Amino acid sequence: MSQQKNLKSGSRIRDWFKSVKIFKLRRRHINRSLSLNFNLTGRILHWLMATLILSTMFIGLGMMTSLSSRPWLIDLHIPIGVAILFLCILRFLNRIINPIPALPSDMPKIEKKMAHFMHWVMYAFMLALPITGWGQLSAGGFQAKLSQNIILPSLIDQNPVLYAWLHDIHRGLAWSLFFIVVGHLSIALLHALVIKDGIFSSMTRGKGKIKKETKRPSA
């Protein structure tokens, strides 16, 4: 008798957990389609990281082309690159916790899929670049210095073959990301200046300033 009672209350608790979970998922789905803009944290992180990433790329290019400026450019490249790694983790967490705006309902499915796919590709690059940069320093037996006093631990043991590999991978990733960003920027400007469907403003504006004529879905 008491065993039956226990079983009943156990299944009731399970049902309650299930309904809370479904409710949460539903609420998240509704929020996701209702929100028109990326949240403030997402927007700040996007523009801050865009500035840092483009700066690190040009600093990297300078490091490889000017022998005299190389030491101070490396001292700048490493801390900015490591900051990008931490900001990327923060941005990823913000993105999965908070709803993001839905793409316009009249946008073809394949374009929507491509847009989301490219966003995740950019996340992968934003993570892989600092890791291969840090990894190549460790494999080459160099220190990853953030400042005179702050030196990061080695990621891997010294290994000349791995160093050469990571050096080339880091370079390849940096230039690939550069071309991806040029494409991303061109598409963003196309939406801002020609299509005017609210995609660009979702990354620049707060909730209160959305124009009425935006074609983004209302639900």
Ligand code: HEM
């Ligand atoms: C998103 C972040 C980063 C970007 C966009 C980036 C970009 C670049 C670029 C464009 C180069 C020059 C490649 C070439 O033409 O050969 C480079 C080289 C390099 N980067 Fe990065 N990097 C990033 C993060 C890091 C981090 C976090 C570290 C170290 C902790 C690092 C360490 C290095 C090193 C050691 C070199 C090669 C220097 C040399 O061999 O002379 N990078 N990076």
Ligand code: HEM
């Ligand atoms: C290094 C440079 C950049 C990187 C790595 C980057 C990356 C990203 C990523 C990952 C997203 C998806 C949203 C998110 O998860 O935060 C995004 C969205 C967006 N980005 Fe960028 N971005 C860069 C530069 C730019 C620039 C220069 C512009 C504009 C001129 C721009 C305009 C936009 C817009 C309008 C969106 C929203 C698109 C949508 O709703 O699908 N981005 N960006």
